[in-house]
Structures are given as structure tokens and as C-alpha cells.
Amino acid sequence: MTRLGSAVATAVRLGLGSRVGATGPRPTGELVLYEFEACPFCRKVREALVWLDLDVSMRPCPPGGTRFRPAHGPPYPMLVDGEQVIRESSVIVRHLVSRYGDGQVPWPLRLGPLTTVSSGLASLALPRVRALASEAPARPLELFADETSAEAREIRQWLCAREIAYRWRTCGRGSAKFAELAERTGRAELPALLDGDADLRGAGAAVAHLQRTYGR
Numbered sequence: 001m002t003r004l005g006s007a008v009a010t011a012v013r014l015g016l017g018s019r020v021g022a023t024g025p026r027p028t029g030e031l032v033l034y035e036f037e038a039c040p041f042c043r044k045v046r047e048a049l050v051w052l053d054l055d056v057s058m059r060p061c062p063p064g065g066t067r068f069r070p071a072h073g074p075p076y077p078m079l080v081d082g083e084q085v086i087r088e089s090s091v092i093v094r095h096l097v098s099r100y101g102d103g104q105v106p107w108p109l110r111l112g113p114l115t116t117v118s119s120g121l122a123s124l125a126l127p128r129v130r131a132l133a134s135e136a137p138a139r140p141l142e143l144f145a146d147e148t149s150a151e152a153r154e155i156r157q158w159l160c161a162r163e164i165a166y167r168w169r170t171c172g173r174g175s176a177k178f179a180e181l182a183e184r185t186g187r188a189e190l191p192a193l194l195d196g197d198a199d200l201r202g203a204g205a206a207v208a209h210l211q212r213t214y215g216r
């Protein structure tokens with residue numbers, strides 16, 4: 001998706017996914033999300049994760065995928081929170097805001113069919129890329145990014161198409177993770193892909209590194 005396309009998609013979604021909203025208690029365990037980039041229902045969950053400033057272990061399940069799909073089949077999104085396995089995007093969003101927010105679903109996610117239509121429109125320009133071969137990384141990758149930026153989407157799309165698991169450190173406006181990133185690396189610039197000692201900023205550098213290291 002181009003920068004313009006991404007800006008239009010963000011406008012259609014009323015800016016959700018670019019900033020942190022009302023946060024609450026933090027998870028004690030890991031949140032795991034099975035999803036794919038072009039799925040509008042998955043986008044709703046990604047927007048809620050940024051709103052709540054939550055980190056999540058991503059398990060990309062693109063069409064035709066063979067790494068995570070066999071054990072965790074559709075429909076997507078599917079969230080695992082401790083013992084709980086939750087399907088249905090609206091149920092996942094409600095679960096997240098009631099456990100990790102102030103209990104209020106942000107209003108752009110509360111519009112019923114309109115939410116689905118606008119999320120569908122925002123995801124329209126995204127190709128439903130079928131799974132491509134890759135090497136699985138030996139150590140977890142970390143991606144500091146929000147939901148809405150075109151560059152972040154390009155990196156997520158690459159990772160999604162190759163079914164590469166990663167830790168998404170959601171980083172919307174207002175997140176304390178900007179400070180964490182700056183303290184760890186000396187710079188707060190997003191999107192940031194951290195892979196061991198490699199620190200890649202921007203989609204061009206990140207995708208080139210990923211292609212070189214994990215592409216086939």
C-alpha cells in the first residue's frame with residue numbers, strides 16, 4: 001500500500017491504530033495473535049492492541065500458509081490469552097478493553113456493520129498474498145510500529161507472507177515504548193525492526209535485511 005493509500009485507510013478508520021488511548025492493567029502473560037495482514041477483522045484487533053498499548057506475539061496465517069495454520073485453523077483473528085482462546089474480532093476487542101483498558105470499546109470499533117465496512121475499505125488495497133517460503137528465525141524478531149504507517153505495513157506484510165513469527169511492540173502516539181526504544185538503541189525512530197544486534201529503521205532497510213536473512 002502506498003503512503004497515500006495508507007493515509008486514506010487511516011482516515012477511513014478515524015485514526016484508530018495510530019495512538020494510545022485508555023490503558024488499564026498490564027497482561028501477566030503473553031498475548032498471541034493468529035491473523036493475517038489483509039483481513040479486515042484482524043485489522044480491528046490490531047487497532048485495539050495499539051489503543052491499549054499492548055505487545056503481542058504475532059503468528060501470521062496468510063492464505064495457503066503451512067507454518068501456523070495446520071494447528072490453528074481459520075477463522076482469523078484468533079487470540080490466545082493464557083488459558084483463553086478467543087475468536088470473533090468483536091469478542092476479542094471487548095475482551096482486551098475490559099481486561100487491559102477502561103472497559104470502553106473505542107467508538108470507531110463500536111459501529112457494528114459500519115466498523116466492518118470501514119475496516120474492509122481500509123484493507124481493500126492490500127493484496128491477499130499467499131504464503132511464500134522462508135527460513136524461520138532462530139530468535140524472536142521485535143517490531144516497534146503502529147498499525148497505520150505505510151512503512152510498518154510493508155514490514156508486517158513481508159513477515160506475514162513468509163509466516164514469520166515476531167513480537168509486535170505496538171507503538172502508537174503516547175506510548176512509553178518510544179522512550180524504551182530510545183534508551184535501548186539511542187533512537188526512537190519508527191518503524192524499528194530489531195533482530196539480535198541488527199537494528200533496521202524504515203521499510204526499505206528492514207525488508208532488505210529480512211529478504212537477505214530469511215527469504216528463499
Ligand SMILES: N[C@@H](CCC(=O)N[C@@H](CS)C(=O)NCC(=O)O)C(=O)O
Nearest residue numbers: 039040041074075076077088089090
Ligand atoms: N466474524 C468473524 C469473521 C472472521 C473471518 O471471516 N475471517 C476470515 C479472514 S478475513 C477468515 O478467517 N477466512 C478463512 C481463511 O482465511 O482461511 C470475525 O469478526 O472475526
